[in-house]
Amino acid sequence: MSSELLDALTLLEKEKGIGKDVIIEAIEAALISAYKRNFNQAQNVRVDMNLGKGTMRVFARKDVVDEVYDPRLEISVEEAQKVNPNYQIEDVIEIEVTPKDFGRIAAQTAKQVVTQRVREAERGIIYSEFIDREEDIMTGIVQRQDAKFIYVSLGKIEALLPQSEQMPNEQYKPHDRIKVYITKVEKTTKGPQIYVSRTHPGLLKRLFEKEVPEIFDGTVEVKSVAREAGDRSKISVHSEFPEVDPVGSCVGPKGQRVQAVVNELKGEKIDIVRWSKDPVEFVANALSPSKVVEVMVNEEAKATTVIVPDYQLSLAIGKRGQNARLAAKLTGWKIDIKSQSEAEQEGIYTGEKESLIDRDAFDFDEADSE
Structure with missing residues (x-):
C-alpha cells in the first residue's frame, strides 16, 4: 500500500x-x-x-x-x-x-x-499563475463558441472571449491559434475565470513589445495607443536616446516588424508616430498621414485647432472622422480641424507656414502602397 x-x-x-x-x-x-x-x-x-x-x-x-x-x-x-x-x-x-x-x-x-x-x-495554483499574467498576451487555441463567448484554451484553463472583445473582421474556427490579451482574472466558486480580448489597445502594445527588441529592453517607449480594432490604430513612441529612431525601430527593416503585427491583427492599418511633450508637434504628428500647417493650443480647455491645406482636409479628418478621432484619443487633446481657406475667412490664419508634421511619422498603409 x-x-x-x-x-x-x-x-x-x-x-x-x-x-x-x-x-x-x-x-x-x-x-x-x-x-x-x-x-x-x-x-x-x-x-x-x-x-x-x-x-x-x-x-x-x-x-x-x-x-x-x-x-x-x-x-x-x-x-x-x-x-x-x-x-x-x-x-x-x-x-x-x-x-x-x-x-x-x-x-x-x-x-x-x-x-x-x-x-x-x-x-x-492556476489562479496564482494567471493573476500575474493580467495585462499580458498569451497564445491560445479556439475550442468552441456559443451566443456569448468564444472559449479559448490557454493550456490549463479555458478563457472567455466575449463578443464585445472580438474583432469584427475575424472569423474564429475551432483549433485556430490566436493571440489574446488577458483583461481580467477572477476567483469564482467554480474556480478561476479568465477574460481575454482581441480588441484591447494593450494587445497592440504587447505585440510591438514582442516584435521590437528596443521596446522590450526599454530603449524605445510606447507612450500611447489609440485603436479601432480591425480597422485602424495609431501608436506613439519615444526614445530618450538621441541616436535611436523610435519610429524606425518599430517599422523594422523593410517594414518587417510592423508587418508582423499587422498580420497578427488580420490587416489592421497602423500609424506609428513620434511622441512629443510639445502638444503642437504631437498633435501634428498624430494626424499623420495628412500635412499640418499650424496648431493653435488652448491649454485650459485642453483643445487644439489644427489648420491643414485645403486639399488635405479630407485626409486629415479621415473616413467617417476616423483619423481625427484616433489622433484625439492618442494625444488626449480635443482636435478641431479647419482648412486654410476656412481659417482665413474666420480670421484665425493669415499666412503660409511650412508643414508641421514630423516626416518621421510612419503610416504603414501609405508606405506599403509605395
Whole structure:
C-alpha cells in the first residue's frame, strides 16, 4: 500500500503541480472527517500516517480530569495513569482508536475530501499563475463558441472571449491559434475565470513589445495607443536616446516588424508616430498621414485647432472622422480641424507656414502602397 500511495502522490505532484505535503494534509483531514461521520464520534482526533510502513492510525486526544463528564473528550487521572504513571490533571493523552472496519465507507468519504482538496489546490495554483499574467498576451487555441463567448484554451484553463472583445473582421474556427490579451482574472466558486480580448489597445502594445527588441529592453517607449480594432490604430513612441529612431525601430527593416503585427491583427492599418511633450508637434504628428500647417493650443480647455491645406482636409479628418478621432484619443487633446481657406475667412490664419508634421511619422498603409 505504501508504494502505491507514494506513486500516486508523485504522479499528482507531477501532473497537477501540487506538493506532496498538501496532499498528505488533505488525506489526514479526510480520514478525520470519515472517522467522525461514519463512527459517530465527536472526539478531538488526529491521524498519524507512516508512508514508509504504509500505516494510518487514528488517535483520540482526551483531557486528563479529576471527574469525567464526557468520556469522548475526557479521561480520569486514574485511567490515564494506567497508561503512563506520569500523567497529571490538565494533561492531554492520546489513545489509539483506529477502527478495525474503517473500510469501504470511510475510504469513500476520504476519497471525496481528498478530491475536493486537490481540486481547490489546483485552482489556487492556476489562479496564482494567471493573476500575474493580467495585462499580458498569451497564445491560445479556439475550442468552441456559443451566443456569448468564444472559449479559448490557454493550456490549463479555458478563457472567455466575449463578443464585445472580438474583432469584427475575424472569423474564429475551432483549433485556430490566436493571440489574446488577458483583461481580467477572477476567483469564482467554480474556480478561476479568465477574460481575454482581441480588441484591447494593450494587445497592440504587447505585440510591438514582442516584435521590437528596443521596446522590450526599454530603449524605445510606447507612450500611447489609440485603436479601432480591425480597422485602424495609431501608436506613439519615444526614445530618450538621441541616436535611436523610435519610429524606425518599430517599422523594422523593410517594414518587417510592423508587418508582423499587422498580420497578427488580420490587416489592421497602423500609424506609428513620434511622441512629443510639445502638444503642437504631437498633435501634428498624430494626424499623420495628412500635412499640418499650424496648431493653435488652448491649454485650459485642453483643445487644439489644427489648420491643414485645403486639399488635405479630407485626409486629415479621415473616413467617417476616423483619423481625427484616433489622433484625439492618442494625444488626449480635443482636435478641431479647419482648412486654410476656412481659417482665413474666420480670421484665425493669415499666412503660409511650412508643414508641421514630423516626416518621421510612419503610416504603414501609405508606405506599403509605395
